[in-house]
Amino acid sequence: MSSVVKDVSISAVLAGFIAVLVGFSSSVAIVFQAADALSLNESTKISWIIALGIGMATTCFFLSWYFKAPIVTAWSTPGAALLATSLDGANYAEAIGAFIFSALLMILVGVTGVFNRLVKLIPLPIACAMLAGILFQFGLSIFTSLQSQTFMVGAMFLGYLFSKKMNPRYAILIVLFIGLIFVLFQKGSVFEGLSFEVGALEWVMPKWNLGVILGVGLPLFIVTMSSQNIPGAAVLKVNGYNVPASGLVGWTGVASLLLAPFGGYAINLAAITAAICAGDESHPNPGKRYIAGMSAGIFYLLAALGGASIVALFANLPHEMVATLAGLALLGTIGSNIKTALETDEMREAALVTFLTTASGMSLFGVASAFWGIVLGVLCLIIQRNSRG
Template sequence: MLKDFSVQSLFMGVLTAFVGFASSFAVVLQGLHAVGASDAQAASGLTALAVSMGVCAIVLSAATRMPVSIAWSTPGAALLASGGAIPGGFQVAVGAFLICALLIIIAGLFRPLGRAVAAIPAPLANAMLAGVLIGLCFAPVKAIAFNPLFGLPIVLAWIVVGAFKRLWAVPAALAAFALVLAFEVHVPDGGLSSVAQSLLPKVEFIRPVFSFAGLVSIALPLFIVTMASQNIPGIAVLKVNDYDPRPGGLFALTGFFSLLSAPFGGHAVNLAAITAAMCAGQDAHADPARRYWAAIVAGIGYVVLGLLAGAVTAFVALAPPILIEAVAGLALVGAFSSSAMAAFQRADTREAAAITFLITASGVAFAGISGAFWGLIAGGLMLALQRFVQVLKK
């Protein structure tokens, strides 16, 4: 393995870890807070996720000699942020995280379940994801309305830097957020000392509570979004770059690491999609057989960043919540546009996708169950009805 190591893979791995963490940790924090996590519990969840996905990337890449990039479920975090608090608080959410992890393991080991998830019509899965993301994508505009001096620098940094290098757009917005916090936002006495005190990593065990509402409102939608938007595309990225992994084993192991992180507040660990292309492409190394080192280095980077998650969370807590929501929203603009385009591309599924999108985006819960679940059900029934009518006409 040491003979395969290269400086090129080292740089790409470090860049992958930084981009993967910086571009979406705000979404994760927002999602965990939305389902009832305290600042300490959100920091614990962020630490557990980063360490778990780092170790998972190291293990899988070293074992398969393929650049298997791992990430936390950013769409899943956005789902949590859009759904809001659930009866029973964060303990019920943690119980749902555990169920989701078990479902991912079963999907990897039990092929019929994996095939069933893959059989969910792509337009409906994308419409549900777009409906989940749109609420957070409004946050940058709301931040400007809240205070132009706070919101505009963040949005302008994202626009200007993104025009030259899309990869650096969200890190630039994050840097602008830090500058706004340093120069514009009043920091209470003792605020910076709390950041310094949080440099030591801390994890908090949260006793899970299981409920039907948690199963249907969080566990099932989180499982579907994670599989459809992260795990399955992650396999596709590897195959595009001429790798031939066995999906079942990879899914099961990501589910196992999700299971380890869930009691400490982590929602889901999965195969990466966007950062997977960074580690699996030619920029990682000219020789495909040596690119796995980029994913290993990225995994090490995630572990290091995860151990600093307490300080990151304490720093973010000093700012008005709308600002970190704005950064999260900017990080999801690309994902929203891609999912919306995929949802409404085909004319024959457009109405069903629209129903799924609208019900999900409404954020309205029925019978204590989130709109994401009902949106997928309603869209599926509409699509089935349309196909039944077409059969009758023939």
């Protein structure tokens, strides 16, 4: 642990904090919608947040420490959206059974090494194009937020430009500070009336309903793998981290399995928040960015222990502030991935197809655009190579 202490930096710890802030504030409402689909009470909803927080905390911290890479995990946001619309007629115990089935499939994919082989088949320019497509909307959100919060976003943007010139390692810290100043003056109520409350985990014995398993558990596995784990593995790949993707998915499956009875419906590799921790803004030295992943784990644990209070605080921060903070933190990552994706003449068109497909946000057969971006990009590449041959 002495080497870990030596590697700690403010920028990496801040990257971990921003990853958790963005992760919670951007999608916690969708998790609650999934819980509402089962008509759960408040204490059970808090159990979901605590279980998911513990799962993300332990996997982020220990996987980052073990592999010395910024491995960031998240709850499955598309999985939560799926649950919010597909749980009609199912009771909570049956939903838990579906969560466990999905987790077992993730463990199976991890143990067999299938996911490793899949990731290796994706050419680097295609992976970079997909990641750039995923993050593209976050870059745009800086300027769309400028419409509704002109002074706050403008000040954050100018602060970023000047700090990048003078002290780039602390640029995002300065941006966060500027945003919080505006929040205090414009919306002081965000911090008022908040009290620290510790929730509790609630165990529910699963029930096995084949219809719910196939109608909820299997789609939950598919959308989590295609929309979260594949992009998450791509983040590590494009940033030069050679870690066993199958092993990572397997461990997230184990965490999901253990926490499913408490409401931890799916833990997976993160993409957007992982990009924050794996980029240059986290630390100039890639070998020290694992501190960002470990820090994210600590902040996830604090958020889990805080339960409803922390979630309420994150959820009440102005959307424009969080979107601008995320967009500026990802700006360099977006640019470098677009550059890598398009710099090879042979793969440029295939990479462009991947980028545009992913950035479009389209969905086919319930599967998100990130998956189809890779499929169409690789298909384009195969046809072009065969035509040349």
